[in-house]
Amino acid sequence: MTAQYDVAAIGNAIVDVIAQAQDAFLDAEALSKGSMMLIDEARAHQLYGRMGPGLETSGGSAGNTVAGVASLGGRAAYVGKVAGDTLGEVFAHDMRAIGVHFDTAPLAGGPATARSLINVTPDGQRTMCTFLGASTELTAADVDPAVIEASAILYLEGYLFDPEEARKAFAKASAIARTCERRISLTLSDAFVVERHRDALLGFMESQVDIVFGNEVELASLFQTDDFDAAAKAMGQKVAIAAITRGEAGSVVLAGGQAIAVPAFPVSKVVDTTGAGDQYAAGFLFGLAQGRPLDVCARLGALAAAEVISHYGPRPQTSLRDLAAAQGL
Amino acid sequence: MTAQYDVAAIGNAIVDVIAQAQDAFLDAEALSKGSMMLIDEARAHQLYGRMGPGLETSGGSAGNTVAGVASLGGRAAYVGKVAGDTLGEVFAHDMRAIGVHFDTAPLAGGPATARSLINVTPDGQRTMCTFLGASTELTAADVDPAVIEASAILYLEGYLFDPEEARKAFAKASAIARTCERRISLTLSDAFVVERHRDALLGFMESQVDIVFGNEVELASLFQTDDFDAAAKAMGQKVAIAAITRGEAGSVVLAGGQAIAVPAFPVSKVVDTTGAGDQYAAGFLFGLAQGRPLDVCARLGALAAAEVISHYGPRPQTSLRDLAAAQGL
Numbered sequence: 001m002t003a004q005y006d007v008a009a010i011g012n013a014i015v016d017v018i019a020q021a022q023d024a025f026l027d028a029e030a031l032s033k034g035s036m037m038l039i040d041e042a043r044a045h046q047l048y049g050r051m052g053p054g055l056e057t058s059g060g061s062a063g064n065t066v067a068g069v070a071s072l073g074g075r076a077a078y079v080g081k082v083a084g085d086t087l088g089e090v091f092a093h094d095m096r097a098i099g100v101h102f103d104t105a106p107l108a109g110g111p112a113t114a115r116s117l118i119n120v121t122p123d124g125q126r127t128m129c130t131f132l133g134a135s136t137e138l139t140a141a142d143v144d145p146a147v148i149e150a151s152a153i154l155y156l157e158g159y160l161f162d163p164e165e166a167r168k169a170f171a172k173a174s175a176i177a178r179t180c181e182r183r184i185s186l187t188l189s190d191a192f193v194v195e196r197h198r199d200a201l202l203g204f205m206e207s208q209v210d211i212v213f214g215n216e217v218e219l220a221s222l223f224q225t226d227d228f229d230a231a232a233k234a235m236g237q238k239v240a241i242a243a244i245t246r247g248e249a250g251s252v253v254l255a256g257g258q259a260i261a262v263p264a265f266p267v268s269k270v271v272d273t274t275g276a277g278d279q280y281a282a283g284f285l286f287g288l289a290q291g292r293p294l295d296v297c298a299r300l301g302a303l304a305a306a307e308v309i310s311h312y313g314p315r316p317q318t319s320l321r322d323l324a325a326a327q328g329l
Numbered sequence: 330m331t332a333q334y335d336v337a338a339i340g341n342a343i344v345d346v347i348a349q350a351q352d353a354f355l356d357a358e359a360l361s362k363g364s365m366m367l368i369d370e371a372r373a374h375q376l377y378g379r380m381g382p383g384l385e386t387s388g389g390s391a392g393n394t395v396a397g398v399a400s401l402g403g404r405a406a407y408v409g410k411v412a413g414d415t416l417g418e419v420f421a422h423d424m425r426a427i428g429v430h431f432d433t434a435p436l437a438g439g440p441a442t443a444r445s446l447i448n449v450t451p452d453g454q455r456t457m458c459t460f461l462g463a464s465t466e467l468t469a470a471d472v473d474p475a476v477i478e479a480s481a482i483l484y485l486e487g488y489l490f491d492p493e494e495a496r497k498a499f500a501k502a503s504a505i506a507r508t509c510e511r512r513i514s515l516t517l518s519d520a521f522v523v524e525r526h527r528d529a530l531l532g533f534m535e536s537q538v539d540i541v542f543g544n545e546v547e548l549a550s551l552f553q554t555d556d557f558d559a560a561a562k563a564m565g566q567k568v569a570i571a572a573i574t575r576g577e578a579g580s581v582v583l584a585g586g587q588a589i590a591v592p593a594f595p596v597s598k599v600v601d602t603t604g605a606g607d608q609y610a611a612g613f614l615f616g617l618a619q620g621r622p623l624d625v626c627a628r629l630g631a632l633a634a635a636e637v638i639s640h641y642g643p644r645p646q647t648s649l650r651d652l653a654a655a656q657g658l
Binding site for chain 1: 348349377378380381382383384385386387396414415416419422423426427640641642644646
């Protein structure tokens with residue numbers, strides 16, 4: 001069956017608040033650089049009050065990924081929960097404005113739209129504190145079977161292993177995708193997510209997942225070893241395709257017992273790493289949906305990641321399609 | 330009397346929604362490139378629905394200027410009206426986070442916080458459609474005499490000549506500044522503003538204003554001539570100091586019968602001109618408050634403008650103080 005969408009993604013629908021911060025600020029607020037920490041509304045209010053001036057922009061890991069797919073010229077759909085408030089309207093607008101199918105009903109009468117308070121240090125690293133708000137109210141009922149059936153690849157955000165109802169949404173979507181012979185992909189999202197849900201993630205990967213994305217820290221956490229080669233080997237045995245990002249060192253694709261190393265795209269200055277992994281996944285998934293070879297998929301991922309880390313904000317500001325064309329991809 | 334603040338500014342408190350657009354979009358929406366057009370809430374809703382994905386960030390001309398003053402290491406205060414909603418909280422946060430004194434009470438029970446829908450074309454030009462909302466509810470009662478008395482320079486935004494109540498706030502603030510022997514500065518803001526309020530602006534300039542900021546289009550509109558030299562001469566006779574910006578051609582400072590031309594700072598790529606004039610005024614006013622010569626004031630203005638046009642968003646993303654130090658200013 002031809003697919004109407006290249007990618008259908010399920011994730012936490014989040015608006016980002018991006019501010020510049022010094023390392024001393026992270027220390028004072030007891031934040032672990034580069035991580036994503038969950039916070040409650042009171043802490044969000046307190047931390048926001050202490051942060052620098054912000055840029056507000058739609059985010060959410062899988063949301064950023066479908067934005068990247070759209071920027072590459074792909075067709076995408078998104079499932080995620082916002083509230084019926086100003087930030088929820090912003091999130092929905094930003095999805096529809098780039099042509100991404102998004103019709104999850106906004107939450108009525110519950111918590112506010114999720115926001116992630118992102119402090120970017122002078123080295124370009126982002127440290128996220130997320131108040132999940134309405135995003136955790138996503139349920140299996142929000143998964144429209146027709147959208148999953150119509151999508152070549154289902155993309156699931158590891159962050160959604162935290163709320164139990166969202167895991168049911170994953171199970172529902174995966175079952176539909178499996179029945180329709182669609183591919184299922186998963187991002188590990190964050191080392192702490194892996195720490196919290198290691199066994200569940202491994203079980204889900206083995207039983208359902210075709211393609212896994214992660215960075216080397218998440219990989220180390222998943223297999224509880226700092227030996228990259230050993231962890232990569234273990235990963236290669238779990239899923240058909242695994243794409244592991246290694247920052248400046250590029251990425252490694254594990255498939256069919258092979259390891260394909262692809263370098264990072266050069267960037268003149270790393271401004272803000274927010275969305276780097278999300279955009280890598282966007283390029284990779286777009287390539288995969290187009291039937292491109294795995295090394296080209298990884299190069300598309302590297303190109304998309306390079307664009308997004310060269311400015312503040314987690315989504316492309318330049319047409320990735322044009323950039324890819326300019327690079328002969 | 331020593332001044333507690335270098336600059337106290339009164340302006341429309343606005344949150345910007347910045348999106349990329351093609352020239353054809355401006356044509357289809359009947360927007361005049363480079364201008365600021367006032368729109369009502371219904372049109373704002375319609376236009377937003379047609380725009381691309383947005384970056385939300387605090388703006389407002391005078392608000393951007395005090396942000397620039399703060400980035401240069403100066404002390405500033407701001408007077409402007411937001412509503413008690415999410416965007417109003419964002420605006421207030423962004424002011425306080427950079428150390429700008431801001432305690433205008435939010436509007437209760439009226440229109441929403443003002444927003445400016447800014448479409449940026451590939452040439453970097455910004456076209457603004459502003460729903461003024463709560464910002465027009467600023468009244469003379471919002472002007473705290475103590476803040477005006479404590480500020481070396483009062484800075485007024487020409488945009489506020491539109492609402493009658495705000496003009497009363499200007500009159501009150503000017504009278505206080507005059508009594509305390511503080512300097513009064515005014516930006517012409519926009520050629521259409523000049524068109525609508527030419528006589529009132531000229532009268533106000535002659536009776537109250539020491540320093541005027543404008544670009545060459547606003548200058549031409551004010552004196553109804555395309556002859557720059559003639560308009561500049563007329564301007565030089567109206568106020569003690571006038572600083573006229575000319576885009577890539579730099580700026581000209583008119584004072585004491587002299588015209589001082591200062592070049593623009595080179596920029597590798599003009600991304601978004603939003604806030605260029607506001608940042609020029611920030612650099613100039615900061616220099617003036619520090620007692621620097623007029624050509625140095627203009628150079629500080631050019632430097633601040635160059636920073637802001639090299640990225641999306643109307644406020645500095647790099648410390649202007651550090652940039653100025655690096656340039657020996």
